[in-house]
Each structure stands twice: as C-alpha cells, then as structure tokens.
Amino acid sequence: MSTQLDILKGNHLMVLKTLEVMGALHGYGIARRIEQVSGDTILLNQGTIYASLVRLQQRGLIHSEWDASSNNRRAKFYSITRYGSRRLASSAQNWEQLSIVMGRFFAAQKEPQQ
Amino acid sequence: MNDSLRAFFSRLRAFFFKTSLDHDFGDELATHIELLTEENIQRGMTPEEARRAALVKLGGVEPAKQLHRDTRSLPFLDSLLQDLRYTFRTLRRDIGFTTFAILIVGLGIGASATVFSVVNTLLIRPLPFRDPTSLVWVANSPGALGLSGQTMQVGHFLDLREQNKSFSDMAAFFAFYGVGDNKLTGTGGEPERLTSVPVSQNFFSFLGVKPRLGRLFTADECKWNGPRVVLLSHGLWQRRFASDPNIVGKSLTLDDQPATVVGVLPASLDFAAIFAPGSRIDLFNPFPLTPETNRWGNTLAVVGRLKPGATAQSAQAEFTVLSKRITHDHPERNDIDASLTPLASHVSGRLRPALIVLACAVGVVMLIVCANLSNLLLARSASRQKEIAIRAALGAGKARLIRQMLTESVVLSCCGATLGLLFAFLGTRVLTHLTSVSIPLLSDVRMDFSVVGFTALIAILTGILFGLFPAFQVPSIKLHDTLKDSNRGSSQGHGHAWIRSALVVSEVALACVLVVGAGLLIRSFLRVLDLDLGFHPERAAALRVDPNSSFNTQEKRNAYFTQALHSALEIPGVEAAGLTDAVPLGHNRSWGVRGKGQVYKREEYPDGYVRIVSDGYFKAMGVPLRAGRDFTERDDMNSEKVIILNETLARFLFPGKDPIGQIVNADDPDRKVVGVVGDVHHLALEEKSGNEFYIPIRQTQDFGSVDLVVRTSLPNSELVPRLREALKPTNPTLATGTLRTMQQIVDKAASPRRFVVLLLAGFAAFALVLASLGIYAVISYSVSQRTQEIGIRMALGASAQKLQASILFQTLALAAIGILIGIASSWALARAISSLLFGVTATDPATFVGMLILLTAVAALAGYLPARRASRIDPMSALRAS
Numbered sequence: 001m002s003t004q005l006d007i008l009k010g011n012h013l014m015v016l017k018t019l020e021v022m023g024a025l026h027g028y029g030i031a032r033r034i035e036q037v038s039g040d041t042i043l044l045n046q047g048t049i050y051a052s053l054v055r056l057q058q059r060g061l062i063h064s065e066w067d068a069s070s071n072n073r074r075a076k077f078y079s080i081t082r083y084g085s086r087r088l089a090s091s092a093q094n095w096e097q098l099s100i101v102m103g104r105f106f107a108a109q110k111e112p113q114q
Numbered sequence: 115m116n117d118s119l120r121a122f123f124s125r126l127r128a129f130f131f132k133t134s135l136d137h138d139f140g141d142e143l144a145t146h147i148e149l150l151t152e153e154n155i156q157r158g159m160t161p162e163e164a165r166r167a168a169l170v171k172l173g174g175v176e177p178a179k180q181l182h183r184d185t186r187s188l189p190f191l192d193s194l195l196q197d198l199r200y201t202f203r204t205l206r207r208d209i210g211f212t213t214f215a216i217l218i219v220g221l222g223i224g225a226s227a228t229v230f231s232v233v234n235t236l237l238i239r240p241l242p243f244r245d246p247t248s249l250v251w252v253a254n255s256p257g258a259l260g261l262s263g264q265t266m267q268v269g270h271f272l273d274l275r276e277q278n279k280s281f282s283d284m285a286a287f288f289a290f291y292g293v294g295d296n297k298l299t300g301t302g303g304e305p306e307r308l309t310s311v312p313v314s315q316n317f318f319s320f321l322g323v324k325p326r327l328g329r330l331f332t333a334d335e336c337k338w339n340g341p342r343v344v345l346l347s348h349g350l351w352q353r354r355f356a357s358d359p360n361i362v363g364k365s366l367t368l369d370d371q372p373a374t375v376v377g378v379l380p381a382s383l384d385f386a387a388i389f390a391p392g393s394r395i396d397l398f399n400p401f402p403l404t405p406e407t408n409r410w411g412n413t414l415a416v417v418g419r420l421k422p423g424a425t426a427q428s429a430q431a432e433f434t435v436l437s438k439r440i441t442h443d444h445p446e447r448n449d450i451d452a453s454l455t456p457l458a459s460h461v462s463g464r465l466r467p468a469l470i471v472l473a474c475a476v477g478v479v480m481l482i483v484c485a486n487l488s489n490l491l492l493a494r495s496a497s498r499q500k501e502i503a504i505r506a507a508l509g510a511g512k513a514r515l516i517r518q519m520l521t522e523s524v525v526l527s528c529c530g531a532t533l534g535l536l537f538a539f540l541g542t543r544v545l546t547h548l549t550s551v552s553i554p555l556l557s558d559v560r561m562d563f564s565v566v567g568f569t570a571l572i573a574i575l576t577g578i579l580f581g582l583f584p585a586f587q588v589p590s591i592k593l594h595d596t597l598k599d600s601n602r603g604s605s606q607g608h609g610h611a612w613i614r615s616a617l618v619v620s621e622v623a624l625a626c627v628l629v630v631g632a633g634l635l636i637r638s639f640l641r642v643l644d645l646d647l648g649f650h651p652e653r654a655a656a657l658r659v660d661p662n663s664s665f666n667t668q669e670k671r672n673a674y675f676t677q678a679l680h681s682a683l684e685i686p687g688v689e690a691a692g693l694t695d696a697v698p699l700g701h702n703r704s705w706g707v708r709g710k711g712q713v714y715k716r717e718e719y720p721d722g723y724v725r726i727v728s729d730g731y732f733k734a735m736g737v738p739l740r741a742g743r744d745f746t747e748r749d750d751m752n753s754e755k756v757i758i759l760n761e762t763l764a765r766f767l768f769p770g771k772d773p774i775g776q777i778v779n780a781d782d783p784d785r786k787v788v789g790v791v792g793d794v795h796h797l798a799l800e801e802k803s804g805n806e807f808y809i810p811i812r813q814t815q816d817f818g819s820v821d822l823v824v825r826t827s828l829p830n831s832e833l834v835p836r837l838r839e840a841l842k843p844t845n846p847t848l849a850t851g852t853l854r855t856m857q858q859i860v861d862k863a864a865s866p867r868r869f870v871v872l873l874l875a876g877f878a879a880f881a882l883v884l885a886s887l888g889i890y891a892v893i894s895y896s897v898s899q900r901t902q903e904i905g906i907r908m909a910l911g912a913s914a915q916k917l918q919a920s921i922l923f924q925t926l927a928l929a930a931i932g933i934l935i936g937i938a939s940s941w942a943l944a945r946a947i948s949s950l951l952f953g954v955t956a957t958d959p960a961t962f963v964g965m966l967i968l969l970t971a972v973a974a975l976a977g978y979l980p981a982r983r984a985s986r987i988d989p990m991s992a993l994r995a996s
Contacts, residue, residue, distance in 0.1 A: 027142060028149040046146070046171050047178030050139070051185040058121040058186070075145045076138075 008091045011052050012061075016088045019062060019080040026075040027053060053078060061087055128187040139182050143175060193514070197521040204522070211494060212526070215487055219530025219576065221880060222483035224537025227561075227569045229476045229873070231542050233469050234568075235559045236462040242382055242558070244322020245419070250426050251460035252284070252416040252433070256453035260723060260797060260804075262704040265289045265415050268408040270450045273440050274416075280429035282421045285320035286414040287389070288312035288401045290703060292819040296397065297660070300367040303354070305848070307658055308368075309394060310344065311385065312401035318345075318379070320419065327351075328362035328377025335376075336400040338407070342373040343400065348381040350396040370663045373399070384558060388461055389415070391554040411705075412448055417457060430454045449716065461554045467949050468870045475631060475877045478624050480572065482884045484580040485621045489888055491523060491584035492614055493895050502588060516585045523581025524574060531573030538565065551865040583613055611896070618888045619932040625878070625885035626936020626969060627943060632871070632878035633961040634944060634951055639871045641953030642864060648794035648803060649698060650736025651856035655830065656697045656821040657837060662845060672750055672812045674844055675728060678822060681840040683730075687828040692731025695817035697856070698796035699863045707807055709767045710777035710784055722763050722805030723796065724780065726817040729810075732791055734823040735856070742774045742789030750812035757785035760806035764790045780807060781816065799863050800952050823856075830855065870950070882968070885932075886976040893925050894980035904984055905992025914985035921984055925977025926970070933969050937962060 008016070018033045019025060025033070030053075031046045056062045061084035069075040080088070128135055147168050154164030172178055183189070205212045240246040252274075254266040266274075275284045291311045299305045315336040318325070326348065335343050346361065355361050365372045379398070386395045407413065420429060433452040441449050455463070462469075495502070502515060510518075539561055546557050659678055665671045675693055682691040696702060707722045708714060729745040732738075740761060749756050757778050764773040764787070776787045793803035811817065826833060834853050841848050861868075897904070904917065944956035954961070 026145065026149075028146045045173040046150070047173040047181060050142070050178060051181050054182060054186040055121070058124040059117045060120055069145075073145055073148065074141070075149075076142045 008087060012056055013088070013091060013095065015049070015052055015056060016061060016080055016084055017092070019078060020085060020088060024065075024067075024077040024079040026069060026077055028075075030078065056084070060084075125186065125188050129191055132187070132192075135186065136179070136183070139179060143172070143178060147172065147175075193517075194521070197518050198525065200518065201522045201525045205525070208494070211490065212529075215490065215526045216530045216533055218483055218486060218884065219527050219573075220533030220537060222480050223527075223531045223534025223569060223572055223576070224541060225877065225880070226476045226480055226572055227534055227538035227565055228541035228545070229472050230568050231538065231559050231561060231565045232545065232556075233473055234562075234564055235555050236465060236553075237469060238564075241388065241458055241461065242384070246458065247456070248282075248420040248422075249321075249457035250281075250418045250420060250429060251455045251457050252418050253453045253455070254412055255449075255451045260702045260704050261289055262412045262702070262721070265412040266450055266452070267412055267447050268403050268410075268414060269444065269447055270440060271414050271416055272403055273444075274433070274436060274452065277436055277440075278418075278429070278432060280420060280424040280432050281418040283316065283320055284416060284418040285317045286314045286401070286403075286416045287317060288413055289415040290413055290701065290818060292701060295660075295819055296368050297370075297662070298354070298366060298368055299370070306354070308350065308396040310368075310397035310399050311395055312399050314401055314403060314414075317398075318383075320417070321383075323379065323383045325377035326380040327359070328375070330377060331400040336402050338402045338404040340400065340402065342368070342371060343376045344368070344373050345398040346375055346378045347385070347396050347398070348379055348383070349394070351378045368397075384555075387555050387557050391552040391556065393552075408447075411703075418454070426454050426456050445716075465553060465866065467947070468866070471631065471947050471950060472870060472873055475628055475874055478628055479877050479881055479884075480576060482621050482624050482881050482888075484576055485617045485624070486884050486888045486891075487523070487526070487580040488583045489614055489617045489621075489891055491519075491581065492587065492617075493891065495519070495584045495587055512588070515588045519585035519588055520578060520581045523584070524577030527573045527577030527580070530576075531569050534573075535561075535566065535569055538569070548865075548869075551869050552862055553866050553869060583617070587613075614892050614895075615928055618885075618892050618928050619935065621885045621888045622929055622932025622969065622973070623936040623939060625881040626933055626965060627940045628874075628878040628881045629965045629968060630936075630940035630944060630961060631947060632874045633965055634947065634954055634956065634958060635867075635871045635874055637954045637958060637961055638950065638952040639864075639867055642799050642867060645795065645799060647698070647799065647860070648737060648792050648796075649856070651860045653827060654735060654823060654825050654856040655833060655853055656694075656823045656856065656859075657853045658819065659693070659822040659841065659845065659848065660820045668751055668812075668815055675811060675820075676747055677844045678841055679728065679730060681844065682822060682824055682837065685826075685828075685836045685840050687832075687836075688824050688826045690730055690733035690825040692734040692823050693728035693811050694731050694735075694821050694823060695726040695811070695819055696796075697821055697823065697854075697859060698735075698794050699798070699859050702796060704805075705780055707763070707767070707778060707780045707805065710779055712767070720766065720805060722759075722780075722807050723803075725806065725808050726811050726814055727808050728812070731808075731823060734825045735794075736825065737794055738792040740790045740792060741772075742787070744789060745808075745810040747812075749810040753813075755783045755785040755813055756788045756810060758789040758791055758808040759787055760791055760793050760803060762793050762803060763805035763807055766805060778807070780809065781814065785809070799860070882972055885969075886972045889925060889928065889973055889976040890979060892928070893921065893977050894983070896924075897921065897980045897984045900984075901987060901992050904987050905989045908987065908989040909993065918978075918981040918985045921981035922974065922977050925973055925981070929970060929973030929977075933966060936969075937966075940965075 014034050014037075015030055018030050018037075022029070022033060027049055028046070031049045034042060034049075053062070053064075057064060057078075060081060062078050062080050064076050064078045066074060067077045069077075147165070150168035150171055151161070151164045154167050155161060157164075159167060169175065183192075241249070243249060252266070253264045254270075255263050271284070271286055275281075278284075288311065291309065296308045296310045297305060298308050313331075315331050315333060318330050325345065328345075330345070331343065335341055344366065346355070351357060351361060358364075361375050362377060364375050366375060367373075385398075386393050401407065401414075418429070420426070430453075433454060437450045437452045441447075441451075459466075505518075506512075506515060542559050542561055545559050548556060661671050661674045665674045679691050679693065682688055702723050704721045705724045706719050707724075708720060714720065727745065729747055729749070732744055742758070745756065745758065757780060759767070759773060759778070767773070767778065768776055773787050773790055777784045778787055779785075791808070794806065795801060795803055796806070797804070811820070822837075824833070824837070828836065830853065837853070838848060907917065908914075940962070941957060948956045
C-alpha cells in the first residue's frame with residue numbers, strides 16, 4: 001500500500017468530493033451535482049451511481065441514513081466518514097501528481113531522428 | 115487489504131439480508147425517479163413524458179436493481195443457491211433416478227474411503243511412536259525368512275550399540291516369546307495363559323512411550339536373575355483387573371511364582387498391531403542383556419533410532435563394516451551381517467503391493483461409477499431437452515446451463531458421498547474387528563479427518579467427472595427444433611448415441627480388468643489352499659501344556675509328558691497325540707547342523723529349523739514318515755541320542771546315501787538319524803520348508819514351551835473339557851483357554867491373502883453389476899427411442915425373432931469391443947500384480963477365458979431384457995402413440 005500510489009477510481013473520487021463539499025446528500029442530488037460540476041460533460045446513466053455508492057459504503061468510506069428531504073420526501077442520505085475524508089485527501093494529492101506527470105508526457109514532442 | 119476484507123464481509127452480510135435490502139433499494143430508487151420526474155415537469159414536460167425521460171436517464175429500474183444487487187452482494191453465491199434449489203426440485207421429481215445414483219455413488223465412495231483409510235493407516239500415517247521416521251529395523255542378515263535370521267545375539271547387539279555412530283540409540287525385544295508362555299493364576303478367575311514379551315530396559319523410553327501408571331523397568335530389574343517384575347498392557351489391565359488404579363505394586367502369580375506389577379502401558383501402545391499382527395500381547399518383562407542370555411544364540415529383534423542427518427543407507431554402510439569386524443573378532447558367536455530397513459517398510463512393506471492393487475481397483479470402480487452415472491445423466495438430459503430449451507429461450511446463458519448441469523451432478527455425488535461415509539464407517543468398524551487377520555495395524559484403522567477430506571475431494575471430482583459429458587451436451591441442443599417438438603422419434607443426434615456407447619464400452623473394459631485381476635488372485639488363493647503343506651491341519655488341534663514349576667527335574671518332566679500323552683490318548687475320539695515346542699506357521703528357530711565329520715567354511719555352515727517333539731507328534735500332525743522310525747517313549751536321557759531329519763535336510767547332508775544310521779551334530783552331542791519325515795511348510799504357506807530336524811523332547815531341556823497336538827474327530831466344544839479332565843490329575847492348574855485348531859492357524863496364515871481377495875472380488879462383482887446396468891440402460895433407452903421405427907418394421911413384416919436378434923447383436927457388439935480393449939489392458943496390467951500371484955501366471959489362460967465367458971453372459975442377459983420388450987411391441991399402438 002505504501003509503495004503504491006493510493007488512488008481511488010475517478011467516479012468514486014467525484015462522489016467523495018461531492019459529499020465532502022455538500023455534506024449529506026441523496027443519490028439523485030449526488031448525480032445532479034456531478035453533472036453540474038462537470039458542466040454536463042459527464043452525462044451519467046444515473047442508475048450506476050448506486051453501484052459506486054454501494055462500493056464506497058462496503059469499504060467504510062461513506063455511510064447512509066434515511067431522512068426527510070427538503071420537500072418532506074423520505075430519502076436515503078449519504079455522508080462521508082472520517083476514514084473517507086482521509087482517503088480522499090491522500091487520493092486527491094496523488095491524482096494531482098499523476099496528472100502533472102501525465103501532462104509532461106503528453107507535452108513531450110517527437111524527437112528528431114539522428 | 116483491510117478494505118477488501120471489509121468489503122467481503124459486507125457482501126456476505128448483504129447475501130443474507132437480500133429481501134430487506136431489495137426493499138430498501140426499491141424505496142431509494144422510487145424517490146430518485148420522483149425527484150427526476152419533478153425536475154422534468156419543472157422544465158415543462160407533461161407528467162407522462164417527464165416520468166419516461168426520468169426512467170431513460172436512470173437506465174431502467176430493473177437493470178439498476180440488478181447492478182445494485184450484483185455489486186452489494188456475492189452474485190456467484192446467489193446463483194449457486196438458485197442452482198441448488200432448482201437441483202433439489204428436479205431431483206426430488208425424479209426420485210427413482212436420484213435414489214439409484216446416490217446408492218451407486220455411495221457404494222463406490224464407501225469402498226474408496228474404506229480402502230483409503232486402510233492405505234492411510236498402513237502406508238501414509240506415521241507409526242505411533244516418537245519421531246517414527248528415524249526408526250530402523252535391524253535384521254541379522256539380509257533376506258532371511260526364519261526368525262533366527264531376523265534376530266541377533268545379545269553380544270552383537272551390545273557391540274553394535276556401543277560402536278556404531280549412525281544411531282542415537284538401539285533397543286530390542288526377545289523375539290522368541292511364545293504365545294501364551296505365561297500362566298496367570300490366582301487374582302480371582304480361571305487360570306489363564308498370557309503372552310508376555312521380554313524387552314530391553316530402554317525399549318519403551320526409546321520408542322517414546324510413557325507408562326500410564328507406575329514406571330518403566332529399572333537397571334536393577336534388568337540384571338540376570340533380577341527381581342521378577344512386569345508391565346501390563348492396557349488391554350490386560352482393563353480386561354483382567356477392571357482398570358484397577360491401585361494395581362501398581364501388587365503381586366501376581368505368574369507361572370506359580372510371584373511377579374510385581376511396576377506399571378501399566380498406555381492404550382496408544384499397540385505392540386501386537388505393529389510387531390506381531392493378529393495376536394494379543396498382555397505383559398512385558400525385562401530382558402537381561404548378559405553373558406547368560408548371549409549364550410542363547412540369536413534372540414533379539416532390534417530397532418535403532420537414526421541420529422539427525424543419518425539415513426538408513428548411510429547407516430547400512432557403517433553396519434556392514436561393523437558386522438564384518440565383529441564377526442571376525444568373535445569366532446565363538448554366530449555370524450552377523452546386519453541388514454537395515456526403515457521400520458515402517460519392515461512393518462507394512464510386504465503388504466504394499468497388495469494395497470496399491472486395492473487402491474487402483476477402487477479407483478477403477480469409481481471410474482465405472484462415473485461412466486454409469488454419466489450415461490444415466492445423458493439419458494436424462496435427452497428427456498429434459500425441452501425444459502433446457504425453454505430455459506435457454508428465457509435467457510439463460512450457455513455457461514449458466516452448463517453450471518446448472520454440473521451442480522446437479524456434484525449435488526448427486528455429494529449426497530452419495532454422505533452415504534459413502536456411512537458405508538466407510540461401517541466398513542472400517544468391520545475391519546478393526548477382524549482379530550484373526552494378521553495384517554499389521556489393522557486394528558488402528560479408523561475414520562479421521564484425512565479420510566473425510568479425501569471423501570469430499572473424491573465426491574467433487576466424481577461429480578464433475580460424470581457431469582462433464584452431459585453438461586457439454588447442453589449447448590448443442592437445437593432450440594428451435596426442440597421447442598417446436600419436431601425432433602422426436604429416432605432423430606436423436608448421432609454424436610449423443612456415440613458418446614453413450616463409448617461410455618458403455620469403457621465400463622465393460624474396466625470391469626474386464628477388475629474381473630481378470632480378481633480372477634487371478636482368486637485362483638492364486640485357491641492354489642495356496644490346495645497346497646500340500648506337509649501336514650494335515652484338518653481335525654488337529656494344539657493346546658499349551660507346559661509342565662509347571664513342580665516338575666523341576668528332567669526326570670519328573672519326562673514322566674509328566676508320558677502321563678499327559680497317555681491321558682490324552684485315553685480320551686475316546688482322540689486318534690493320536692504328540693508334543694512339540696513349536697507348531698507350524700508359528701515360531702521357528704534355527705541351529706547349525708552337519709553330518710559328523712563334514713567340514714564347512716564358516717559362512718557356508720548349514721543350518722536347519724529345529725523342532726523339539728515327542729513320539730506321536732508326526733502322526734497327530736499328519737506329517738508322513740518317509741523312512742526309519744518315529745521317536746518312542748524310550749528315547750530319553752538315558753538312551754542313545756537320536757534325531758529325525760526332513761527330506762530336504764537328509765538330501766542335503768547325505769546326498770545319494772541312506773541317511774538312517776548316520777551321525778549328525780546339531781546341538782552338542784552326536785545324534786543318530788533314526789527317521790526321515792516329509793517337508794513341512796512351517797514358515798509361511800507359500801514358502802518351502804528348508805532344512806528341518808526334530809529332536810526328542812525327553813533328550814533335551816532346550817525348549818520354551820510345550821504344545822500338545824491331538825488328532826481327533828471330536829468338536830472343539832467337547833475336546834476342551836475332556837482334555838481338561840484328562841490332564842487334571844497330572845497338571846491341576848492347566849489353562850485350557852488357548853486351544854487352537856491347526857485349521858485356525860492355517861486360516862490365519864492365509865488371512866492377508868484372503869483379505870485382499872475378498873475385497874477385490876467384491877469390487878469386481880460391483881463393477882460387473884454396474885457394467886451390466888450400463889449396458890441395459892443404453893440398450894433399453896435405444897429401444898424406447900426407436901419404438902416408432904420398430905413399430906414400422908414390424909408392420910412391414912419383420913419377425914419378433916429377427917428384431918430380438920438384431921438388438922442382441924447390437925449389445926454383444928458393444929460388449930465385444932469393451933472386452934477386447936479390456937483383454938488388452940488386463941494383459942498389460944496383470945504383470946503389475948505378478949508379485950501377488952501364486953501358482954498362476956499373470957496371463958493365465960483359464961482366467962482370461964473365464965472372464966470372457968462371464969462378461970459375454972452378463973452382456974447377453976443385459977441385452978436380452980430390452981430385446982424381449984422390443985419384440986413384444988404392438989405395431990399399432992407404437993405407431994399411434996407418436
């Protein structure tokens with residue numbers, strides 16, 4: 001674990017970050033938020049968001065709870081756990097590093113042959 | 115790691131809370147759809163449009179639910195559970211098939227597990243001693259048959275123990291103890307003959323055995339004429355002394371003298387099971403390693419413990435050198451050429467080939483079981499084509515269908531295995547109670563975890579093996595045709611029929627191999643029973659009649675012998691009676707023997723098996739007198755020393771001369787040959803006698819025990835009380851519990867062979883039944899598939915006889931191919947069991963012809979029943995039915 005980069009999958013990271021920023025949120029809210037933040041470049045098949053939520057919950061990164069929503073509808077609210085925050089922080093850092101490295105690779109020009 | 119473990123448990127939890135979680139997620143999705151719909155309405159859609167768009171955005175409710183289910187739980191386990199439920203439903207529907215399948219798998223696995231538990235005990239599991247792999251059996255000379263060749267002199271033992279560098283220690287027991295050597299009197303209860311083994315002081319500590327009560331022997335007790343002490347075996351302590359916890363320190367009356375109990379050995383020490391299979395050892399007493407016992411000649415059975423790093427081979431090299439030097443340094447002793455074998459292979463090495471044959475046989479039986487079930491499942495899957503087609507049409511993938519079929523076969527085999535374990539449990543119980551079978555460690559055979567694990571492994575392998583063919587038949591089912599019901603009648607695929615025929619052919623071939631193997635062993639067994647043993651065991655019985663301590667001079671003893679013989683002969687029904695120190699197939703010892711004046715090199719000095727007997731012994735035992743005379747009552751210490759030789763020894767010592775009247779040096783004095791008797795198979799049934807000679811019991815004191823042998827027409831139940839009554843006046847404390855008929859002794863010697871033969875014959879019979887069932891199933895299935903065709907043929911004028919003949923021909927053709935393959939493979943494999951054969955060759959024509967006739971007859975019978983059914987088909991109803 002220590003030698004390998006701790007990087008969560010992109011979609012998991014998006015969900016975690018959303019929950020960190022927005023606090024407790026239901027599945028629909030998370031899907032909407034991701035679409036908004038991505039500027040509608042990521043158009044989710046919204047059913048798949050629940051598979052991500054199950055996986056995150058299985059690993060103890062988030063937890064869920066039934067509650068009443070703003071317009072008094074019963075909904076399941078997800079929130080990030082302390083362990084989730086820790087993993088998010090380290091993962092985000094590594095993502096950034098990776099994207100810088102990848103950027104360098106993509107920026108490289110084809111070297112003239114001798 | 116932590117994450118995935120946590121995820122696994124979470125999934126496992128979800129597996130068990132399926133319905134509540136489904137419900138929960140249903141609610142969650144409903145909310146999601148409502149929220150999406152509301153948003154769409156706000157964007158200006160109509161409510162129906164909004165809801166439809168919401169569902170599209172979600173990607174459908176059912177796929178979302180399925181994805182959720184698969185992610186949160188263990189989808190594999192889920193569908194496995196489904197398959198299992200479905201399997202139990204279908205199997206319950208077809209109860210006849212299920213019962214039959216479970217029964218034959220049960221029998222097959224029961225046999226496998228039983229044989230495995232025997233193999234496990236004898237060949238795999240270590241001996242029940244401390245660090246058993248380092249134990250080595252040290253024989254006096256390589257390849258020796260008799261006990262004297264297996265054992266060494268006390269002096270040799272002491273020298274080897276002191277001088278060798280390979281062993282950390284060596285221990286020994288006195289190998290010439292006699293069964294029933296000790297008479298226990300007093301302590302409430304009938305006088306009883308017990309068997310005790312004298313052991314060296316370190317024997318038990320050497321093996322790592324700790325006494326259950328009391329202590330082991332002290333150095334003082336192992337001195338010559340030391341205090342008389344005994345250690346009790348656990349069995350005797352329980353049986354005779356009711357597990358008395360205060361037994362230690364008490365005094366017993368053994369052979370009319372007191373002996374103190376110093377300890378009780380643990381139940382885990384089964385000396386007899388390892389060193390003297392098929393007998394019972396009751397006591398142990400100390401054996402002094404002194405000049406006195408050294409004079410007794412080769413007496414010690416020796417075990418050594420290798421130092422770490424040493425091997426039996428490296429130790430052998432050292433012992434060969436040591437033996438040469440010791441032999442050279444001690445011309446006064448017997449020769450020694452120590453021969454080392456790991457103790458485990460000494461104990462069960464002789465049985466290894468037989469056990470391997472049994473294990474292979476049981477493997478063949480399992481293969482036949484698999485072929486048979488494969489066949490049945492194929493027939494079943496043919497009749498289930500429609501059901502399978504419907505499942506496929508409803509979206510079941512090929513992999514899923516194959517898995518379903520395999521699940522069914524594995525479930526069948528696991529149910530069979532459960533039954534098999536029960537059979538094996540009974541089987542091992544029967545084996546451990548076969549007290550008269552002289553196979554080492556047999557009483558230690560038991561079901562343990564390794565047997566259960568083996569059974570589970572076999573069950574799953576079997577299930578997969580017999581399910582494989584039927585399962586891979588599934589994808590070839592033509593969906594369209596099957597559903598339209600257009601492929602009925604005789605249009606069943608050719609490939610299918612081909613596989614089924616091939617399975618039957620292989621069943622017949624495998625059965626062939628087993629029948630030939632069993633046939634060869636049965637014929638060997640019969641040959642062994644037919645052997646002229648050199649004596650007539652039927653109607654002869656032996657009883658221990660050792661003179662008790664009041665007969666303390668040779669004169670008194672001789673008088674006792676004469677009186678005992680006379681009283682025995684006075685019993686009506688007793689035809690002959692004689693005394694011996696060793697009945698055949700029991701103990702043996704050998705002495706050097708030569709004609710007077712003959713000179714031999716030391717290493718070529720002849721020896722012969724010695725027996726101390728009285729007049730009448732040869733007649734009682736049925737040993738024929740070839741020349742000269744029997745001993746008489748007058749051959750005692752005051753008359754001329756005489757000896758009787760067997761034919762082999764007479765020929766060897768006096769080739770081309772009349773042996774009668776020659777002088778022989780055996781024990782110290784010159785002895786005149788007065789008679790020649792026939793050779794006796796006394797080492798083992800299959801072994802020739804070698805040199806034998808007989809010395810009259812009244813002319814020597816060199817015997818450890820006395821058996822009275824009588825030839826009688828009386829049944830045992832009458833003989834024992836009459837003998838007791840007749841001998842009472844001369845020997846009031848005679849223990850008569852140990853009467854053995856010579857037939858029992860011969861049977862015991864034949865018991866390992868009988869054991870193997872019985873098991874193998876059982877397997878062959880089972881294989882034969884399975885093969886015939888396989889043939890029957892295939893032929894009768896093909897008849898039922900061809901009902902319509904047969905109807906048409908009969909309507910067109912084919913006669914019933916012709917039909918019967920054609921079906922029988924089909925059967926016999928299948929059987930013939932199987933038998934041909936079977937003969938070829940048996941021919942090749944029979945050589946592997948040649949070491950187990952006696953008096954027949956591995957290619958014994960009678961066995962092969964017998965097998966041919968047997969299998970053809972069985973096949974014909976299996977084909978005849980469906981053929982007769984076919985010939986009785988009514989053409990009208992056959993045509994109408996389809």
